[in-house]
Amino acid sequence: MKKVKKQDIGKLLSQWQKEFTVFVSSKESGVAEMTPWDGKDTGFLDWYRNTVIPPKANFLPNMEKIFGFRKEEGGYNLEPPAAEERKQLIFGIRPCDAKALTIIDMVFQDTYEDTYYLNRRKNTLLVGMGCANPYDSCFCTSLGFGPAEATDVDLMLTDIGGELIIEEVTDKGKDLMGKAEGLEDANKDDEARAGETKEAAYQKVTRKIDTKAIQANLPNSFENEKFWEKIAAKCVSCGICTFLCPTCYCFDINDEKDARYRNWDCCSFPLYTQMPMENPREEKWRRVRQKVHHKYTFYPMLFDVIACTGCGRCIRMCPVNWDITRTLTSVPAEATAGTEK
Amino acid sequence: MMSEMEQKLRSEAKALLEQGRVDYIIGYEAGSLKFTTTPLITNDKDDVDLLVISPFITNNLSVFLRETNGKAGIVAKGCDSRSIVSLIQDQQVSRENLVIIGVPCSGVIDIAKIETMVGKDRDEIDDIAWEGDKAVVTIGGARKEFSTREVLMDDCLSCEMPTPQEYDILLDEAGHLVCDKELSRSRIKELEDMSPEQRWTYWKNEFSRCIRCYACRQVCPACFCERCFVEESEPQWLSPLPRWQDNLMFQVGRMIHVAGRCTDCGECQRACPVNIPLRSLSKKMEEIVDELFHYKAGTDKDALPLMAHYELDEAEDFIR
Numbered sequence: 001m002k003k004v005k006k007q008d009i010g011k012l013l014s015q016w017q018k019e020f021t022v023f024v025s026s027k028e029s030g031v032a033e034m035t036p037w038d039g040k041d042t043g044f045l046d047w048y049r050n051t052v053i054p055p056k057a058n059f060l061p062n063m064e065k066i067f068g069f070r071k072e073e074g075g076y077n078l079e080p081p082a083a084e085e086r087k088q089l090i091f092g093i094r095p096c097d098a099k100a101l102t103i104i105d106m107v108f109q110d111t112y113e114d115t116y117y118l119n120r121r122k123n124t125l126l127v128g129m130g131c132a133n134p135y136d137s138c139f140c141t142s143l144g145f146g147p148a149e150a151t152d153v154d155l156m157l158t159d160i161g162g163e164l165i166i167e168e169v170t171d172k173g174k175d176l177m178g179k180a181e182g183l184e185d186a187n188k189d190d191e192a193r194a195g196e197t198k199e200a201a202y203q204k205v206t207r208k209i210d211t212k213a214i215q216a217n218l219p220n221s222f223e224n225e226k227f228w229e230k231i232a233a234k235c236v237s238c239g240i241c242t243f244l245c246p247t248c249y250c251f252d253i254n255d256e257k258d259a260r261y262r263n264w265d266c267c268s269f270p271l272y273t274q275m276p277m278e279n280p281r282e283e284k285w286r287r288v289r290q291k292v293h294h295k296y297t298f299y300p301m302l303f304d305v306i307a308c309t310g311c312g313r314c315i316r317m318c319p320v321n322w323d324i325t326r327t328l329t330s331v332p333a334e335a336t337a338g339t340e341k
Numbered sequence: 342m343m344s345e346m347e348q349k350l351r352s353e354a355k356a357l358l359e360q361g362r363v364d365y366i367i368g369y370e371a372g373s374l375k376f377t378t379t380p381l382i383t384n385d386k387d388d389v390d391l392l393v394i395s396p397f398i399t400n401n402l403s404v405f406l407r408e409t410n411g412k413a414g415i416v417a418k419g420c421d422s423r424s425i426v427s428l429i430q431d432q433q434v435s436r437e438n439l440v441i442i443g444v445p446c447s448g449v450i451d452i453a454k455i456e457t458m459v460g461k462d463r464d465e466i467d468d469i470a471w472e473g474d475k476a477v478v479t480i481g482g483a484r485k486e487f488s489t490r491e492v493l494m495d496d497c498l499s500c501e502m503p504t505p506q507e508y509d510i511l512l513d514e515a516g517h518l519v520c521d522k523e524l525s526r527s528r529i530k531e532l533e534d535m536s537p538e539q540r541w542t543y544w545k546n547e548f549s550r551c552i553r554c555y556a557c558r559q560v561c562p563a564c565f566c567e568r569c570f571v572e573e574s575e576p577q578w579l580s581p582l583p584r585w586q587d588n589l590m591f592q593v594g595r596m597i598h599v600a601g602r603c604t605d606c607g608e609c610q611r612a613c614p615v616n617i618p619l620r621s622l623s624k625k626m627e628e629i630v631d632e633l634f635h636y637k638a639g640t641d642k643d644a645l646p647l648m649a650h651y652e653l654d655e656a657e658d659f660i661r
Binding site: 284319326 | 372373374375377378379380381382383400404405408462464465546547549550552553554555556558559560572580581582583584608611612614615616617
């Protein structure tokens with residue numbers, strides 16, 4: 001393991017900036033998100049707990065041109081998007097958001113390979129940074145990992161006070177370290193302190209859910225209309241929880257006069273399932289039920305993993321404090337006789 | 342500790358449900374995060390003990406009225422009661438189906454302002470409590486005092502009707518709300534002092550980060566269209582793609598649609614996950630409505646809605 005002094009982070013980022021477009025958390029736009037580093041400011045180390053806009057936006061942007069088209073004699077001429085951009089490096093991604101990418105990789109490389117998303121994934125290095133101060137809305141430890149765990153990233157950083165300990169997680173990460181200059185080797189004490197820091201962070205996550213019980217009970221709740229009506233009553237059907245969710249990946253397709261675009265879509269919107277003749281999720285409770293089941297029942301059925309990493313954005317950012325952990329823990333323990341209309 | 346208002350609310354709500362005078366109670370219960378409350382919509386009389394009144398009852402609950410079937414008993418602050426009146430004027434809800442439980446409001450605390458002033462996030466703050474007219478914020482044993490005008494929501498600082506005028510039950514005598522109209526519109530003043538070019542750049546920047554989650558619209562009781570113009574596809578008025586130009590036009594369109602209905606409850610701005618200062622638009626619009634038409638939204642349930650009638654002496658020829 002290596003280590004770097006906090007005041008030298010700028011030097012390290014500068015080295016990386018020669019090869020990559022380096023993304024760091026920034027509030028410059030008015031909301032915390034991962035944006036290209038300006039080459040100077042490392043002040044984010046002081047305030048950064050997590051971004052509001054999840055780093056999934058760096059792989060599945062809110063708006064993206066899929067291809068251009070021109071009508072020509074005999075048909076349309078399609079113009080694929082411009083060639084691959086510069087390699088990216090995302091600095092300081094949190095374990096929950098890194099794990100979320102691993103989770104949505106599964107859908108983007110399933111029967112259909114989504115080259116737009118996958119090319120960015122192949123083209124990007126993830127330098128993770130463990131949380132020292134998780135939010136009260138965080139519940140990652142209930143999803144099988146911790147807030148400072150070296151998982152789903154290429155390098156993992158742990159803040160032990162004045163210094164950051166760097167773990168090489170993948171070969172890509174090892175290569176990156178091999179080229180880095182001005183780093184010291186971490187000694188046994190440093191490594192022990194990193195371990196203590198991780199453990200302390202783990203203990204700070206106090207919001208808990210019992211995923212085993214939830215996964216056992218949730219499928220039985222599907223037809224319990226009364227339960228879902230009550231759970232859904234205060235939802236206002238906005239797109240905050242899904243748009244800001246690091247594992248929500250739904251998108252809509254829109255054509256303009258010379259190009260096809262995709263943009264984020266959301267199962268909370270009634271129009272999401274609107275079809276010419278009917279809408280299977282006209283009522284709000286069906287949409288809320290879908291959202292919860294998709295994450296905790298359907299995705300595990302398809303890919304053997306819960307599509308939630310406990311990042312807590314949906315709780316923190318919800319305008320009515322609709323709390324998925326409250327919903328999940330209130331699922332009736334036994335199959336109920338409710339029937340669907 | 343339960344306040345007298347809370348106690349009264351719970352017993353009134355229980356009686357309403359027990360006597361069958363309402364089918365639902367719409368109120369607030371404690372939220373799952375510090376310094377938050379969350380809407381409680383229930384037909385279960387055992388739930389009434391969850392009802393709370395606190396300086397954090399932010400949501401405008403009237404947004405749920407169109408969704409509840411039957412009669413509803415609704416907890417309403419001054420601004421919320423105006424939204425209810427406005428919905429009655431627009432025939433979206435009927436007065437007979439409502440029992441309005443009025444809360445004399447002394448203002449809602451803006452947690453974001455406190456976060457900025459103390460440089461900490463909500464969950465890092467231990468306590469926020471009123472001591473007289475001071476808000477005392479405790480962090481790690483250290484106390485910081487703030488004046489009322491420093492901690493209240495901007496919309497509260499210009500509130501003219503903190504106590505509901507339209508109600509069936511009033512939980513207490515009219516309260517006292519500290520107002521500071523100048524402070525309340527300080528951001529609007531900054532915008533007014535800009536050149537049109539500067540203002541254009543300002544709004545371009547603000548709307549560049551809109552993600553079209555439509556939370557502003559969804560929390561707005563005045564946004565009751567069955568189908569929003571932004572979702573029309575034939576003709577398509579606006580692109581669903583979140584470009585700043587379309588984001589701006591969506592909001593301008595929305596604001597004009599709620600002119601004469603917006604009661605400056607501040608929910609749109611509070612809900613916005615990317616911090617777009619929407620109230621700078623809505624408050625300015627409310628001022629224009631007042632100036633041009635001498636009309637204050639939701640103050641007279643028998644009045645015709647502003648945008649649904651005209652006077653013979655309208656200033657504009659085209660409407661006569």
